[in-house]
Each structure stands twice: as C-alpha cells, then as structure tokens.
Amino acid sequence: MNDEVRVTVTVNGRRREARVEPRRLLVDFLRHDLGLTGTHIGCEQGVCGACTVLLDGRTARSCLHFAVAVDGSDIRTVEDLASLDELHPIQEMFHRKHALQCGFCTPGFLLTTVELLERTAEPDEGAIREALMNNVCRCTGYANIVDAVAEAAVELRRRKPA
Amino acid sequence: MKPAPFSFVAPESLDEVVQALAEHGDDAQILAGGQSLVPLMNLRLARPEVVVSINRCHELDYIRLVDDRLVVGALVRQIDAETSPLVQAECPLLAKALPHVGLPATRNRGTVCGSLAHCDPLAELPAVALALDAELVLTSAAGERRVPADDFFLTEMTTCIEPGEVVAAVALARQDPSERSALHEVSNGGHAFPVGGVALRWATVDGVCTMARIAAFGVGSVAQRLGDAEKALVGSDLGPEAIAAAVAAARAEVNPTGDIHADADYRRHLVGVLLERGLLEGEAP
Amino acid sequence: MSSDTQGAVGQSVLRREDEYLLRGQGRFVDDLPTPLNTLHLAFVLSPYAHARISEIDASEALALDGVVDVLTGADLAAMVKPIAAQIELPGYSFNTRDVLAADEVRFAGEAVAVVVAESQYLAEDGAELVQVDYEPLPVVTDIAEATDPAAPQVNPTVPGNVYFEGRFATEGVAAGFEAAAHVIAEDFNSNRVTAVPIEPRGCLAVPEQPANLVFYSSTQIHHLLRTALAEFLDVAESTLRVVVPDVGGGFGIKAALYPEEFVCAALALRLRRPVKWIQDRYGALLTDVHARDNHYRVEAAIDDDGIVLALRAEIRTNGGAYSALPFGCTLETTGGARMIVGPYRITEYEYTATAVATHTAPVLAYRGVAQPVCFMAIEGIMDRIARRLGLDPAEVRLRNMVPTAELPWTNIVGVRYDTGSFVESLELAMEMAGYDEFRASQAQGRLVDGKYRGIGICSFTEVSGTGAPGWRARGLTRLPGFDSGTVKVEPTGKVTAFVSHAHSGQGHFTTFAQVVADALGAQLEDVTVVEGDTAAGPYGTNTFASRSAVTGGGALIRASEKARLKLARIAAFMLESTPEDIVVSDGRMHVAGVPSRALSFQEVAETAYAMNTSDLPEGESFGVEETDFYDPPLVTMANATHIAQVAVDAADGTVDIEGYVVVHDCGRVINPMIVDGQVMGGVAQGIGEALMEEFVYDPDGGVRTATLMDYLLPSSVDVPNYQIAHIESPSIDTVGGFKGVGEGGLIGAVAALVNAVADALSDLGVNVNTKPLRPALLSRLIREAGG
C-alpha cells in the first residue's frame, strides 16, 4: 500500500518528476521533495490557507491534495512571483503597506491576491475582503492587507498595456 | 497530521470508476475535490484503503439541460457551477448558494456532487438540493438509479449511497424565470460553518403563492425540507400574516440540537428569522 | 560630543524583513534544511483528561519499518528531570511535570509516549499503533468546581486544587464601602482562549561541534530555553546553542517552555542524530498554553458623583493541570489583581486572587495576559456606574482618571505611572469616534432598522517592559528583567548590532536598526541587527510582555553610546581635537564647527582595528565592540483608549462593528507604521476573543475544539477599518523614552466591544457580563428581554 507512484507536474514553469507514496500531501511534496518551502503548513485542516498555491491557475489548499491526485497539473507557488531583481507588484504593495508581520501567512495571501486580480481587475473593498477569506492572518488584523490588495489592483491596471 | 497509507487509482471513465468500486467494495472511497474528505483523512478520522479519484473522468465534467432538469456532473467544481450562465439562468438558487459554500479556494476544487455525498448537516448544498427537488444519479456496476433528494440524505454524514455506487450527477429542477429564491445563513465568524440557514424558492401568480420549496440546514442532523412552512405559504398572499404562519410552522417542524456553536433554541429561532428574511428579500424589485 | 542623526526613530521606515518573506524565502523552523539522517517525532497524546496509565504496549509500533524507537514517561524520566516553574510567593504550591506523563495524565492532550521515526509520516503511523491502557479517573475542568471539597485532586502537591491565593487590602476599604452612596457589583466571566499563531511550534536539534547541540526552536525566549535545557537535561549550558529562525507569530504562547523541546533535545543527544519535531494544529490546540479562563467578582463603592471610593476584586483564574514554565500558573492571577486599577485614582483597594488547578491545558501568557479580562471588569464597572447614576460613561471615566498634571503617580499596588495621557487619549478618541454625535443619535432609541446600536469605551493602562523588580513583585524571582545589546562597528565602518531578543513578526531588524542608527550616529542602511541566537550576543530576558522596545531599545542605546564615545575618542586623536568636540552624524565624525575636518566611520574603525598606519590613543583597546545591559523599572506603563461602535441585529443576534477608534500612547514611537500594525493585529485578536473564540472542554475534560473549524479565528470580513492616532508621552523612567505596544490592541478591544454590545442592549435592561458574545447568546438575551 505504501508503494510509491510516479508524479509529474509542472511547478513554476518547470517539469518536475518524483516517486512518492500516494498519501503524500501536495504541500509536503512541494516543501520537502522540491525544496519550495515558501508554501507553509498552518493547519492541514483546510482552514488557514497558509498552504495556498495556484493549481491550474486557481487557488487551492495544497494540504488538501495528494500529490498523485494532481499528476499532470500546473502549479504555481510564491517562489514564482518575483524576478531576481524585482518584486511582483502585489508583493511590492504588501511591502509598502506593511501587510505582513511574521510573514508566515503571506505566501498564501499573495496567491489569493493573484487569483482575485486576475478575475477582477477593479475589486471594491467588499470583494477584496471576501476573497481574502481564503486565508487567515493572526498578526496584521487584515486592514493593511486589504489596502495592499487595493493598491496592487491600481498598479496592475496602470501597468497593463491599454 | 498526515493521512494513513492507502492505494490510489484514477480511472479515466465512469465505467472504470464503478469497476474499481465493485472490486474494492467498502474499502474504497471516491475522491472528487477532496475538500471535505482530505481534512478527515489528515486527522485519520477517515482511512480508506483505496482512494478512487474521479478527477480524470472528464466525461463527468458537464452542466447540461436534460428535459426539465439541469444536470450537474460529478466533476463539476463549485466555482464552475457558480459562474455558469446555465446555472445562473436555470437554477439561480444554486448560483446564489454557492458563494456561501466553503471558501474561494475550496470552491475552486470542491464539487457540487461531492458536497451532496458528504452530507454535512451544516452544508448549504444538501438544502439547496432539497429545495430544487433534486434527483441524485447513482451509478454502480449494476447500473444506474435515481434517488430523490428527499430520500437521499439520511442523517449526519450519511446518505443512501450503497457500497459500489458513485454519485455520477445531480439533476435539479429548472426554476421558472418568474420564481424567486434566496439563501440566508448565520455563522459565528467569517470562516465558520453556519449555525443555521435556509434555502428557499417560491412562485406567485397574481399575488398568490403557487409554489414554495423551503429547506433548512445546520439546524438538525441533516438538511430538512420544511413542508409545513411551505403549506403555510402556498395559496397565501405572502403578506405578514402568511409569513408569520410560515415562520411559526418552520420553527415547529425543525428539531435542532445544541452544540458548542449555538444552542437548540437559537437555531429554532433562527430558522424563522432567516425564512422571513428570505421571503422579504424576494419581495424587493 | 553629540549625535546629530535624529532621523530614523519616529519614521515609518519600511521593513527589511519583508523582501525575503515575500519571496517565500522565510526560514521558519520547518523550512530549515535538515540533514538526511534526521529523525522525526510524533507524540502520543492522551484523549483522557484524567486517567491512570496502566500499560503502554509499543510492540506494534516498534515493528513498523522506519520506526526507530518508542519511549514512554519512564524512559524520559531517566533523561529529563521533572520540569517546574519557580515561583516564590507565600502559599504557592510547588508542582512539577514529567515531560511525558509516567503514571497519570492530567489533561486531554498530555503526551504519554513519543515515537521516533525516519519520517514524519512514519512517526505518526507509529503513534497510532502505540496501545495505551488508560484507567479513567474523575475530572474537574471548571474554575468554580475545582475548589469544591468533593472535587478530584488534580495534582498531589496542590492541596484543594489551589495553586495560590494572594490577598491585599488597604486600610480604608471597609470605610469606603460604608461611606458609599452606592455599591456597584458585578461578576465577569471570561472564555478560555489560545493564541493560535499560524505557524505551529517546532524544533530541530542538531548535534554539532563545537557545541554539543544546536537547538533551533520557534521560541520567543531562547536564552531562558537554553538555561532550562541545561538545567533539566543536566548538561553544561555552554555546550548548548539555541537559535531562533523566523517565527510565524508567538503572542506569548511561544514564550512558554514545553515538554516537547526537552524531549527533542534529549533524544538528539542520546541518539546522536538530528531530531526534528513539528507540531500539527491538533496538537497545537490541545497542548499550547491557554489563557483567560477567569472569573472576576468586582465591587465598587462610589459616591453620588460616580467617584470610586474603594474597590474590591475577587479573582479566580484557572491555571490548568500544571504550573507552566517559565512564568507559572499565577501569571494571570497576580497580573489581574495588580492591573485592574488601570488609569483610575483608586485609593482604597482589596483583592483576593486565586489560581486553581483543573484537568485542562496549562494556562500561561497570551497577548494581554490578565488585562483583557481585568479591564473588561473595571471598564464594565465604569459603565455600570454611569447607568446607575444616569451619567455618561465617558464622564464617569474622566472623573475617576488620574489627570496628566498629577503624573508621575504611584498606584495603589505600588506601580509608578511616570508619564501618560489618560484623559487626553479618551478625549481624542471621543472626538475621532464622533462620540457626542453618536450619543445624541441614541436619544431617539437604540433600535434603528432592526439593529441595536451601541458604543463602548475601554481606557486602560498597558503593562510593558517589566524589569526584575516587577517580576519579583509577582514571585518570579528567577525571571530576569534586563536585556542586552552589543554594538560592533566593523573595520569597514558598517555596524552590526546584537540584541538579546527574538522576533516573531515585530520587525526587530528594522526598528532596532533605527534605534542604533540614531544612538550611534550611523546611517540606517549601514546597521544590521542580529538576534535570536545564544551564540551571538550576551544574555537577556528575551521577547514577551511588550518588552523589546523598552529593554532591547534601552540596551542598544546604551551600547551605542559607549561605541560612539569610543569612536569619538579615536577620531579626536586622529583629528587632533578633543572627544567633546567631535560631532557624529550619518556615519561620519567631524570637529564641531569645522565640517571639513572629518572622518568616516570606516576611517576611524580602520584605526581601531589597526588596519591603517594611525595609532590608537594611549590606553585605548582594539576594535569597536561595546556591550551594555538594561533593566527597566518595575514596569513601564503605556496607555490607550479604544472606542467601538457596534450594531447588534435584533433578529439574529449578529454583531457588526461599524466603527473602531484607537488612541494609543506608547511613549516615544520608534516606527509608527509598525506600531499601528501591532495595534491592528491586537484589535483583531480582541475581536476574536470578544465575539467568537472559545476553547471548549466537555465536562469530562474531552476537547471539543480540536480543529480550526471549531476554534474560530477572525477573518478579513470580521474586522473593521481602524482609525488610529498616537499621543506621545515619552517615558521619563526608561532609557529612550519608549513604552511597549505589543498587547494594547487586544486588551482594549475586548472591553470596548463588550461594553459597546452592552450599551446597544442597555435599553432592554439585559446584563452583558460574559464573552464571547456570539449570536446565539445575544439573541437569547434579546428574546428574554422581549426585544
């Protein structure tokens, strides 16, 4: 039953292959098999969102997926957002607005924001707060995160070629 | 919190799924979105020997009209149902309910049918299925049977799905464009499951209520159709007296239990509050 | 000699720690690279709150491929001494805890065995196979029942389940009550909560030379942890090194010393392999320290003007099954008793403060400690005085507050309020909240459009930066108060500052650099802060109880001043001037009035390190590396006022927070952006505590809230936008003028929200004296009152 099975996924644009036990959680696969430790574990109960990744372009709890079950998928993690020289505009706004303290929850919030701003270019505060329910932050009290997302939306619209 | 070992199969057709189920019987567990199942597996409260993933059965990923019903296949993610123009046009109650289900990330992965099969008493979708006169399409190696929602949900986390069966689809009543519908719930906080909720739809002709479907969730061991409240509305003018009668009937016919999140009296009270709120919301232009 | 750099402190400097965290390059303990031969631990937790362990059969677990060992209480007893908090209070019942329960478990979640395996998955597989025979025993979880003579005894050395009972009374209390025109009395009940940092706890013990063991831990108290490891493992402290990587929130619960850390370190030493333990959320909820399971009975004797003539408090706190390290089970007990007088001129005061033992998780520090509850009580009393006399609640507070002109003021239990702004912060908060307009709008009735609207105030003092005398006053004689700083100007003129703190999200790398830049006269970007490593920098008391700005800031200022003096002496020698004439600014030094006679830090440092041809002045030592220590006074008192506006739905009992104002005074502000962040984060936790969070035990001690589906945390839709303002009353008692700010957000939010809800429902005559204020409770109160 513990027999390992092959998993092939694309992670941050790179094809990755590994043999894992069927029960291996996607989050452990990313963190410990691929070394992408930016994706965190806060509960493994599906509540906190610290483990959020983009799975085929949509936010997903990587603690609620088995690596084998997402074989063939495209996965994006927090490590893919910034370039070597520059933060992603969303990350930049989190920095400027002091939207992180301990930073443990932050990767999840960033990916939630990527999804939100792909779906809705001009979200109002209510829509931002609804979207951010994806994730729990115990440090910031959320207000600065809400601000950062609103500012990031403005910045992304500004950058978008008309 | 890591799951116990299991073996894993991911068939690519419904036929292969039911074969796998037939082979493994009670030991097998269907994995669709996994948003309810995997937390239980992580806690080792669920420990199937064999996990049968339907995520490769693309044939189950459809939403289509079949006669008077809107049929939602087993692989339809909640987010896709929520944003489907077909769902919005034919079953607006479902479209209204879905944003209340789970969280954005769990709706991205969780399926409509998976939530029905899970049968959590706090979940919205079983109540929606009741209010939409749903039929569950259960498939096994022996063939297919269709079970009305009223008979499908038995009690907490328990449906009439037999070993070897999979929910292949749910067929929902198409709502008449003149119908109104609403879903209201209360929870103890943003992430919390509701402590009570009501899903309803109703129709009027010349100011007289001709049809009402009301279902409550979170107020008993399983989602519940509120037949007495429906009766109090049908034939009425939906005026304050009729609403009061329906509210009283609803409170009388639920049998809530108390838990750490809310006591039974509150839940009984809440059913009436939310029913009234839904009916009044429907009045707004 | 003087420093001209006055730029950094007071600025909202953006944080240095952000970039790597945002890139996903944070190094939390579970992110650290682990050697390939690392072993993993899983603990076997008791499902029973009280039971005798009759037998443990590990044979099946041991048979599992990949399980290396299974150890029980008896095995660990040979490796780790029973751990115990040292509290020196008269009448305190000393008690110890085995790191793994050997004979008896005393709360649900207490570990009875540990499985050592090659992976975490395998360790958990093993833990499931360990067969434990428990003989269930009678249980008591409730604070009131604990001292019933019939209650089961929780701990053999805690007679009658009373850990401690403290009493205090001034002479005129009875006279005050006799003279009173009215006596306002109320019982206040507080829910048990826990901090739930999103990163669970964890540690990684790596045997390594030249230390015997490098111990990475998500702790807030690395020096205290190292001392405790040495003591209870009986190894030389000098052979241990504790390193704190990034920590994903602590809020006090990571300022406790836990059995798992001792077990992990002991096993790494014994097995001579790296050993790692990462807690899961289930374990976190069951075994992290809890807080606030308190009951207060408060009586205030008042005159016809609402002035408090005398105050009585009877405080009972649930300490749980063991007195946890390092602060012990009396932390909330003595804290509430000493802090309840707050910003008010209470001149006659009497308390009884009792800590009881129950079969529940140990209780220790969570942001605010006793203060959210003691201010819920005293601020609740202020509102009740107002309602009794038909006065405005703000007016009652203003009449009782110590006015700024009377500061410094020493309160009735001997705590000095050196500076502050009790009246001013209340008045400013009222203005920002539109308090008078809101009150005027209530004249037409509080029920509008189906919602009861109310406003609530919490004006409070916030204990911060406690020094050794402050801990001694609470029996914590083995808890130091000082922290340390070392400022090192490197040969290149860049500055490394070591401080005896460990961050868990507070932004220390930025704020301490601001402090050092100003105190040393360096450029901000040239200062790098190092902390959280017992091998880097001297000893200190570490990071809890809103200490770091006060103690770390003070120590760094002192060390910086010493370093600056040394630089000035060397520069004066090189420039043929006198040290008194050297002006230090922006990383350069020049002769006063002659900016052209100048040297860079690098030029001076090269002399100090003998890396050029200049000589050092006679008698000057090499290098520029200065250390100092700072122990603040008894305590450092910050203050604040919170005002919350709420709407309670008449039909379903839900609460909307429609406005939220904070006016905070933490003395001299180092970084306003970060201070605001602390306040907002605290308020959100206070919202959780006031409205939704509750850790629940069954009557038989079983845990009902073992997941985050049942223990509820506030989300983005549960919190309002906050309006925050600062008043700065620099401390005159502390080096730097700083006061702490870590906990006020939470403290103020609880009472402000409870009072706002009580105000909203006050026309109904209902009594709101408990929390959390969930819809079911409020709806019941409304229905019972016929609303």
Ligand code: FES
């Ligand atoms: S770790 Fe996945 S939701 Fe918390």
Ligand code: FES
């Ligand atoms: S920044 Fe610490 S949990 Fe969000």
